Amino acid sequence: MLIDVTQTTDLPAAGTGLPRAPRPRIHRAWFVAVVTFVTIIGAAAFASLPGLLIEPLHDEFKWSRGTIGFAVSVNLALYGLTAPFAAALMDRFGIRKVVAVALTVIAIGSGLTVWMTAAWQLVLFWGVLVGLGSGSMALAFAATVTNRWFVEKKGLVTGILTAAGASGQLIFLPVLSWLVEHHGWRPAAVTVSLAALAVVPFVWLLLRDHPADVGTTPYGSEVFVPKPPPVTGAARRAIGVLVKASRTGTFWLLAGTFAICGASTNGLVKTHFVPAAHDHHMPITAAASLLAVIGVFDVIGTIASGWFTDRFDARRLLAVYYALRGISLLFLPILLAPTVHPPMVFFIVFYGLDWVATVPPTIALCREQFGDDSAIVFGWVLASHQVGAAVVAYLGGVARDVFGNYDVVWYTSGALCAAAALMALVIRRKPAAQLVVAAAA
Template structure:
């Protein structure tokens, strides 16, 4: 339901709209919080060697983290509507810092599940892509696809910043100093968020970017966050596009966070590649992901989102099929080509997926995207766990690479089946 316009004078629009400043703050915040997402793949071998825990057990803790990351996201989007972006994000960063810090003292695998799986999972879920979707929906009407791509790329930029550093710390000083680094980075971002982030354009007497005329008032806080979140799910679950988006995004999570982010470093290490070199390759994926995701946002503003998704998933599946043949004890040109190719595609799926959620579900689009993101993380959790089991059972990750490639082909076909909502219906939903 569109909020009624009130005849209140709007402040003179500055040359650069404040929305771009808020987007920049959100981008830097996501970068600062990205260290926790960079670490799990670096912990598998050190924890296995020190505590003799199976890779399956460690993968299970990572899977809990990934699942809670996704399942928390839709509730976080509703909580941001109720309590504001700043409060939710500041609390989330604090929980991440506590969970990461406590892992330093663990001696049993259940503690890894509790500290890293549960606490960091809950905190990171509140800092998930629903945060980017909420900022974009509140502050932008024009250039939403581009801004979504930029904010999504923030996590990849954080990966680029943290992965080489964390891998060097793990290799030279052990895994404990690396987890402390993650905890400190999360704590450092909290005052930055509280002082500089703003919840809504009306707080500054502005309209969202792309809206002229009378001031649009700030919507009243929406109570019953849990009820609204579940209600959005129940309503969306009655529609076909929701299940197609959830299915494709589950495969997206399985083939990125669950597979490559969690298992690429130990898989490369199995072939004799040093951990630092493998982690640096993963960081380079983050570099090209920035380019690919921003470009995807630009494409989303201009092209058919369903066809974009089909192309992204199809190319990803092909690249995964070739990966087992490229792994070796050193970095060769074909591997560099894979890293660039895969990096451009890493989360290019996010801007068109958010756009389709907004198109079909209007004001609840960010919350529905939170549920779609939950499927992304459940898919990631399943493959993070199965990848560890496969390595224990078969002595390699090859079967997981091939299976994920086949799933990406299925996702490409599913994307093409999603129907577009007619423009008249989109207006009614909004």
């Protein structure tokens, strides 16, 4: 699948008059995909930590879970709101520069939390700095790489790159939970900082912005595509794309479904599953290990979803994913217990397969509906995902403070997922003639 058997050629690139570099047997796009995958894995450390911080920070500083949840919600909201601007900045300054700066900001923000003494510092360091950095490393990064480097197998590549975050969670969650339980939360924060810094030279030396940078064509195309000039006015372009997209009902349906996706994953399970399990006397390391297992099956589910997206109606895939997720959340309150038992394992496997399976069909629908602006449109859709996550990250903590448990949050999220399934089915497909034009573009 990864082998390009096209003969090496030194003929001029189509339409340019410039010699084309010899084409290797393995297309360069796959190397770029590997670098992107590893980069997202390294950056995933910061996404694994928030759920592990709630109890230690509550115990040490006596901050309420609502206060800590607010800092996490700022992080999640900025993660989403930064994404469309980051996609535009990548068009202006290049993928490599934006990602390297983002990783550095993440490292600084996580490192500074070691010296914090007040809740506002948690909001500033973890909420604002890590939120801004992580937003620039959001799924819009994967969408931009896929759009530039691949013509064929976009759904599969999107699934693989999306799964990188889950792979990082699988690697870092057990390590970070062990550090938190045995050495406190500060060594875990330092580990996140060092992991982000370690990826910076890897990105700078190996990542390339465009196929034209190395004299090749996108994977699956014989047409040489010259590198476009830098697009100035990144903020203006991101806002302009939002204004244009917001005039369509499809945008709001995609944004609404993805907001519910974020609420039921990053905002709910990733942030509150560990403390909820701890409420039922499950050890933190055991609960964190269950989240890591979600990461294992997330990889499988997301790659499979990418494969399905290349073959089936993306709208129907989304409807199935959201419906199944909602059903599983309704059963979670009766599954939480001091020990891990088979029904809980089944939930973890099931939820893992569905965790970010929604991403490949959502990106495919953005690409189908919005063409060249799809990466920025997806950035705004991702912003809604993170706003939904932020709201539930905060309200979940408040609900725990008020009701003494998370049951109402699980049930509400299950009902919202049912609504998302119906919204996905309402999205209209473009006429066949327009789809052909979009594919050609």
